[in-house]
Amino acid sequence: MAKVERSITIKAPIEKVFSYISNPKNELEFVPSITDIRDITGQGVGQRYGWTYKMMGISFKGEDEVMEYTPNERYVHRSSGGIVSTWTYSFKAEGGGTRLDLEVEYTIPVPVLGKIGERLVLRQTEREADYAMANLKDRLEG
DSSP: OEEEEEEEEESSOHHHHHHHHTOGGGHHHHOTTEEEEEEEEOSSTTOEEEEEEEETTEEEEEEEEEEEEETTTEEEEEEEESSEEEEEEEEEEETTEEEEEEEEEEEOOHHHHHHHHHHHHHHHHHHHHHHHHHHHHHHHHO
16 A cells, blocks of 8 residues: 655644544545545444545546544544545644644555556645645635
8 A cells, every 4th residue: 555644734723623524525625636425324433425536537436434533633534446545634732723644545546557657646646635735724724
């Protein structure tokens, strides 16, 4: 599995940041390549939802399941389907705001994209994480 890690400080209360990120519908606003979130069932650990993600012009469909849900501390969801990944968000109150750490571990669909595509996907995933963190900062500080 490949891994991308990012951290950011958001000038917003930890409760607001956690609540926003742990609502799957909001992924449409902060993860640039998510084009659809659907069929949300449950809450907290075990919550499931479907998604469509566009990578390098190819649409992948899959489902996420929330694996960990500790309010204002940790939120982890695992994707299955076209792309297998685990998104781990860790939250810490810091200086009147929230320090957000993101770790994305994923398996690149090499049979679909080939070895050359694998390097391109890694770069795109790094940019995607950068955009997601910047989008979160903009939306939650505004």
